[in-house]
Amino acid sequence: MFSPSLWRIRRFSDAMPEMLQLQREMNRLFSNVGQKAPQDYPAVNIWEKNGSAVVTAELPGIDPEKLDISVSGDILTLSGTAQSINFTGSETYLRQERGIGSFKRSLQLPFSVNAQEVEARYERGILMIALPRMKEDLPKKIKIK
Amino acid sequence: MMEKDVQKTENVSATERIRNVKTFVPRVDIYENKDALFLIADMPGVDEKTVDIELEKNVLKICGCVENGRIPDATLMYSEYEIGDYERVFTLSDEIDREKIVASVKNGVLRLELPKAEKVKPRKIAIKAA
Numbered sequence: 001m002f003s004p005s006l007w008r009i010r011r012f013s014d015a016m017p018e019m020l021q022l023q024r025e026m027n028r029l030f031s032n033v034g035q036k037a038p039q040d041y042p043a044v045n046i047w048e049k050n051g052s053a054v055v056t057a058e059l060p061g062i063d064p065e066k067l068d069i070s071v072s073g074d075i076l077t078l079s080g081t082a083q084s085i086n087f088t089g090s091e092t093y094l095r096q097e098r099g100i101g102s103f104k105r106s107l108q109l110p111f112s113v114n115a116q117e118v119e120a121r122y123e124r125g126i127l128m129i130a131l132p133r134m135k136e137d138l139p140k141k142i143k144i145k
Numbered sequence: 146m147m148e149k150d151v152q153k154t155e156n157v158s159a160t161e162r163i164r165n166v167k168t169f170v171p172r173v174d175i176y177e178n179k180d181a182l183f184l185i186a187d188m189p190g191v192d193e194k195t196v197d198i199e200l201e202k203n204v205l206k207i208c209g210c211v212e213n214g215r216i217p218d219a220t221l222m223y224s225e226y227e228i229g230d231y232e233r234v235f236t237l238s239d240e241i242d243r244e245k246i247v248a249s250v251k252n253g254v255l256r257l258e259l260p261k262a263e264k265v266k267p268r269k270i271a272i273k274a275a
Contacts, residue, residue: 028224043152043226049219056214058153058189058226061254085185090178097172098187125189125253126214 041103042078042127052132053109060125061098067122069129071115076131079104112137156232164210167229171209171255179267182241182259188231189253190214196255198248205235207255240265 042057055076059067067080081102085091112134120129156168171186188196191209199206214228215221237243240261247258 024221028221040225044223045221045226046223047216047219048222049216053222054216054219056216058253060187060189061185061252064252085174085176085183087176088178091176091183092178093174093176094182095173095175098174098185099172122252124192125187128216 040105041099042105044105044107046107046109051138052130053111053113055107055127055129055131057127058125059122059127062122062125062127064122067127069118069120071113071118071131074109074112075106076109076113076129077104077106078127153226155229164230166211166213167227168232169229170233171207171231173233177261179261181261184235184255184257184259186231186233186255186257187253188250188255190228191231191250191253191255193250196248196250198246198257200237200243200246203237203239205237206232207235207257208232209255 042059044055044057047054047056057078059080061083062080063083068078070077079102082098082100084100109131113131114134117132118129120127122128154170154172156170162168171188173187174183174185176183186207188209190211195210195212197208197210199208209231211228211230237259242260242262245260249256
């Protein structure tokens, strides 16, 4: 009489990754309860992929030439200036909500970064930095004699 | 900077949407000179293919679709911002020349040029010698 709708729409196995994703999102959401949301600019997301870290940040309208990314040890520093509008003199602001000026932010990663192999890409206003781990810093296997 | 300045603002619209993602209000700058109004909107993650500008009567709607932003095979360890679409609606006055609106997107920033109609442009009035 009642056919479960989950089965009707698509196979259960197809819905599984989505459910796992939902579970992860929920865990993340509740693990941050009580913590104050950080207010630093730019806001970053940090991903983990095969032992290396990927940092993404939303930085709309930045001149990639003027964006400064530096790594020393386990500290990643991002700094730059938001591109300002070139006014010729006769313009007037009616509304200003976008951020102006320069920013600088340092992040401490849980491992030393191999600075030689850091890759950064800036596309559509999103900065993505891949930070591989230093070889010496990788966990070592210890053999039992 | 204050928190509201740094974090993205979520769109709290009453309408139901087809895409099941969060929507955010893009931050905009609006300025004018004697010929046109300019609208600059921060929409990181959007390019010329995924941005949609609609003008219906005097309502200008800007939408940006952003793909989910997940990195394949990577797990999110720490998150300060969320990814979602952008949507914002503006009401235009009759002073805008609707036919001549120009839009461009660069580095996740949408730029709209809204030229003023001829009839409202400021004019110098010559004084005739009596």
